[in-house]
Amino acid sequence: QVQLVESGGGLVQPGGSLRLSCAPSGFTRGPYVIGWFRQAPGKEREGVSCISMRPTTTDDVTDYVVSVRGRFTISRDDANNTVYLQMNSLKPEDTALYYCAARSPLLLRRCALGASEYDYWGQGTQVTVSS
Numbered sequence: 001q002v003q004l005v006e007s008g009g010g011l012v013q014p015g016g017s018l019r020l021s022c023a024p025s026g027f028t029r030g031p032y033v034i035g036w037f038r039q040a041p042g043k044e045r046e047g048v049s050c051i052s053m054r055p056t057t058t059d060d061v062t063d064y065v066v067s068v069r070g071r072f073t074i075s076r077d078d079a080n081n082t083v084y085l086q087m088n089s090l091k092p093e094d095t096a097l098y099y100c101a102a103r104s105p106l107l108l109r110r111c112a113l114g115a116s117e118y119d120y121w122g123q124g125t126q127v128t129v130s131s
Helices: none
Strands: 003-007 010-012 018-025 033-039 046-052 061-064 072-077 082-087 096-102 125-129
Touching: 003 096, 018 033, 018 096, 018 125, 033 072, 046 072, 046 082, 061 072, 082 096
Parallel strands: 010 125
Antiparallel strands: 003 018, 018 082, 033 046, 033 096, 046 061, 072 082, 096 125
């Protein structure tokens, strides 16, 4: 059974850092595209970052929503079968429930920030940025 498990959320002060992890399992191959999304209370789910994984990490394609560019970095660790979202210089407006999602390995390896592009979702990890 396909699963995506997020971890690494928590409470952090403004300007602080957190690293979120996404561990996929149950896939017969791939997944090749992972996205990070977030949803704050009363707001729609927002695409934060995505990674389209190629045979070598140097060829991976990544994308970020404008509000996090320069502060967040998405990466993968093949040895641990994990995708990370490193979040630096956190702001109160980054507070949300963060989800990772995977695009079906049968589809094109397109890095996308739209939720409709993803087929499998984790349960989410809470990130709270507050002093």
